[in-house]
Amino acid sequence: MTTTPLPSRSQRLKAATATIHDTLDRRIMALDPFSSTERYLRFLRAQQAFHAALAPLYAAPQLWTLIPDLAERDRSAAIAADLADLGASAPVVADGDSVEPVDMSTALGWLYVAEGSSLGAAFLLKAAQQIGLSTDHGARHLAGHPEGRAAHWRRFTARIDAADMTPEQEDRMIAAARDAFARFRALADAAFA
């Protein structure tokens, strides 16, 4: 008799946020962010605001036991360099409330969304290259990790899977991931308004 393995926690998280990811993905493509540098800059500003809100999590030493390479995963510096490449300076989209590291499950839900966006970024990088951007100019934050996007991602999801969590904590993580997708959506809408 064969048994189907139960989904891992990160697989459950993916399933619980698949619809909201798809909706966001379609919304972003409808905003046509790769049709011109001017529109791409708007997308970049949404990214900048999203990552600025998450900065306290990436910098939280209490999360480094769980995710040892967390600080170096932060793409804020690459986003700032992309903005500088394109001659943009001060952010024009309000960041919204920053996400403080008060609860491990909530932090993991937000980080899941930020880290996962790097996995899907392979597609976005190809589109950015069509308008003359590259991982050396304007689209640095869309670059894959030297170890490979998939391997880098699996090291992150392995940490989610290994974390000691109650079902209630897992529910909080899922709710936080949904909040994170909703935040990105609001920031993208503001950036393209």
Ligand code: HEM
């Ligand atoms: C037009 C925009 C987007 C497209 C086309 C897109 C596409 C994708 C694709 C193809 C994957 C799967 C990659 C793989 O398995 O190799 C993925 C994963 C993911 N994306 Fe996006 N994405 C977009 C925007 C975003 C944004 C803005 C966020 C977050 C704010 C995001 C969060 C995620 C997450 C969390 C995953 C990982 C899902 C998992 O495997 O658990 N995506 N995306």
